[in-house]
Amino acid sequence: MHWFISYLVAHKHGSSLFVTVLLSIFLLNATTEQQKKISHALLHSVYFPVLKVMSTTTNVRDVFNENELLSEKVNGLIQENARLRKEIELRDEEFTTKKLSEDLSYELIPSFVVGREPSPLFNSIVIDVGKENGVELNMPVISPFGVVGKVTQVLNKSSLVQLIRNPDVFVSVHHRQSDAVGILTSSGSDKISVSLRNHHNVAVGDTLFTSGMGGVYPAGLPVGVVSKTENGDMLLYNDIHVKPFVDFGKLRYVNVLKLNARWTSIHKEVDTLIKEMTQ
């Protein structure tokens, strides 16, 4: 025995290699059942601390994977939430429009906004209804919240609408509390105002409606709310700043009022008279 140990010590490299290779070959040639038993025994004895570390590492990796998965789910839910919100908004607008058409007793042509100028202070929009839907020039356009503008160009399937903040559009407005009537004008910037005689008692927060004069808009449509009053350039007039009820930046759904401008018939009558006179 002594000589064997001496031999092993003297040839420790060779004997170590021999023993480990022998053990490896033994393990390789063991049956599946034996291999399972050996693995189980090793994992619960020699390699137990390593196993513990490994399971922690795996857990950490799982946490990262789970985090990624949850991030993806959250992104999906955000998108779905945005879609549903939009759907609800559209339904609300449709509902309000339905109610509006019942209240107004005018025929409405519902339409979607399909285009607008690229500038932030755009003055006109394009809607997806045109001649084929019965749209004609100068028909008033409203949203569930109030007056939007009027149709200025009509194509077969689309129309151009000038907004009330366009400097070329003038809307006759009525202040019910004081029975004052004025012309709503825009300076081209965000400022929309109306000049009213200063003896009219106009306060911030009062609502302005269309007066029905001017021939385009029928009376009683809400236009905006008085946001500020100040002394005007002319001595006897106050400058009344108006904040429109319609948020033009969020406009997606509008209605064209199927109402011909009243001056069309006057024009026709004048034309007939001129013809009769010339004949």
Added chain:
Amino acid sequence: MMTVLKWILFFAAALAMQMTVMPSIALNDTIYPEALLIPLFILSIEHGRMAGIWAGFFTGLLADVLRGDYLGAQALAMTLVGAFVGLFSKKKFNAGPVVQIVIMIVASILHDIIYGYSIGHKLNLIENIQRAFYTALIAAVLLFISHFLHLNKRR
């Protein structure tokens, strides 16, 4: 005792890397570095053949146990790699960095051949060489970092 603990930690870190980082840096999903060979290589160079043989055996056995199949295949491959690299230990053979990288590549190919033979896989030398170079590249980076840290420590 501290040295043993230090090497155990190195091997544990390599095993953790093998399980987490390596699959994500694999080329073509099949060629990825054998992280366990790196500490085994460094240990065998630093401490010689004896340490290489036993460390290779136990590390390989652990890899086999964790993998759950072909018990003894990694143990055999890594034992022989430990013994091979141990031949070029610092005590006997002061190899420069280029020679060390060459030894690493040869050791990695040897490992793949023995392991493949043990589990009865067909030898794919091109894939083995690619994996060997990839492992050597990672090892070279680590060796460079360790060399740089050593220099700073001495200063």
